[in-house]
Amino acid sequence: MKHEALDQFVPFPGISEFVYSARDFAAVRELVYESSANVLPPNKSTLVYSRLAPLVRNSGLGTFSAYIERLKTDNAERHKAVCALTTNHTAFFREDHHFDHFLSEVRPQMIRKLGAGQPVRLWSAGSSSGEEVFSLCMTLLGPDKVEARRLLAQDLAVLATDLADHVLVKAKRATYDADALAPVPPALRSQWVREDGQGGGTVVDPIRELVRFKALNLMGKWPMKKAFDVIFCRNVMIYFDQPTKDNLVARFADQLVPGGHLYIGHSERVSGPAAAQLELVGKTIYRKIR
Ligand SMILES: C[S@@+](CC[C@H](N)C(=O)[O-])C[C@H]1O[C@@H](n2cnc3c(N)ncnc32)[C@H](O)[C@@H]1O
Known part of the structure; x- marks a missing residue:
């Protein structure tokens, strides 16, 4: 460098x-x-x-x-x-078009896969303090508890990783103040947040237990054995130089199932040789070509 x-x-x-x-x-x-x-x-x-x-x-x-x-x-x-020295800025439902896309295009496929007994894996890479992955889980499980319980009983696993220990501590606590929780849609909030009576609250157990928070430096080895259906890696690559971005995109492409989706930040783009494996299907949303 x-x-x-x-x-x-x-x-x-x-x-x-x-x-x-x-x-x-x-x-x-x-x-x-x-x-x-x-x-x-x-x-x-x-x-x-x-x-x-x-x-x-x-x-x-x-x-x-x-x-x-x-x-x-x-x-x-x-x-x-x-x-x-890491920058950890994040928010619930940040860049909300990603969650709209996930809800309309990806969630139905996941429900079908889970219903057919197949595994579904999601990864928030560079998760910071958990707002991103909790937004994703709330969107996947939805506002209907019965349907959510059915999904939770299937082969569903969610991983959230970050380099910085202090944000992982906050993520595992899953407690947020009123300003942080403000973007959560009311129907999801009433189902998935235990209110503290002062405007803040804690994400409830079925979701907290679903997400595995782990310390992981994206530059090191990745211990994950299974491929992912969805990877969110948003507002992380902006801090990297071009060769690092290209290399990371290639590793993400390898780690996706065919047809799996990669969501990146609004000022980022997919680059390098692996870009040919990923087709743009929405604003900063890529699908791995089968
Ligand atoms: C700006 S936050 C983005 C949080 C979330 N993805 C979002 O878009 O709201 C970037 C996160 O990437 C993490 N990060 C930076 N370099 C990393 C690396 N080499 N490996 C893993 N995480 C890293 C930082 O610790 C930080 O929490």
Whole structure:
């Protein structure tokens, strides 16, 4: 990876370059890229300072450069620093046209497959704190409890993975405030959210138990044995460079069943040699060609 020049390095206001310098920022960029493929552009230099300063302080090492030296040999601390630098913004029913498409085009096929005793597998890759995968499960199970119970009794499995431990903790808790839950359609919310009386609530057990949340760096090995009917990987590839995106798309294509769907973020596109295996069937929605 060739990083952009650091001419645009913005020092943190009031912080001397003996504490945090362009060299420190460049070293952090290198480490983050090696560990997670995330590319930190030069305009993220102040964000790097504000996210890592508490970790530098806790380490007792005093300066960024001493802390960065530690990151080179201390894997656990490096993982903590990389997690702290991820962008985890997400929302229930974000980019809602994906859920409309899933409801009208994909859900009926899944119901048929499950009814025929075949397995159905879904994966939210880069799930952040769970809003995406819970939106997907609510859409799949629907507002009718009887039908939902029938689907839950079949061979249905849902995986949600992320690199960052702190978002997985939140996802497993499945408790959200009023603002976060506001986009959930009322018919689904009344079925799948236990209200806390203050506008917030917790996603209820049948869905929480259905989703397996796991820590997974998309750059590493994927332990999943079965192929997926649907993969959501939205607003994750924007942080990667082109070769990484191409490679990831190829791995997703391999991991889909024929006819399976890949949903990506609104500013992303499928690229690289594997694009030939995927046909565009909606806005940022791809189907694996049989
Ligand atoms: C902006 S969030 C997107 C969340 C959700 N998919 C959505 O669109 O609302 C991106 C997520 O990707 C995760 N991520 C970044 N690099 C990753 C990697 N190499 N492996 C796994 N997850 C990664 C981040 O931790 C973050 O939670």
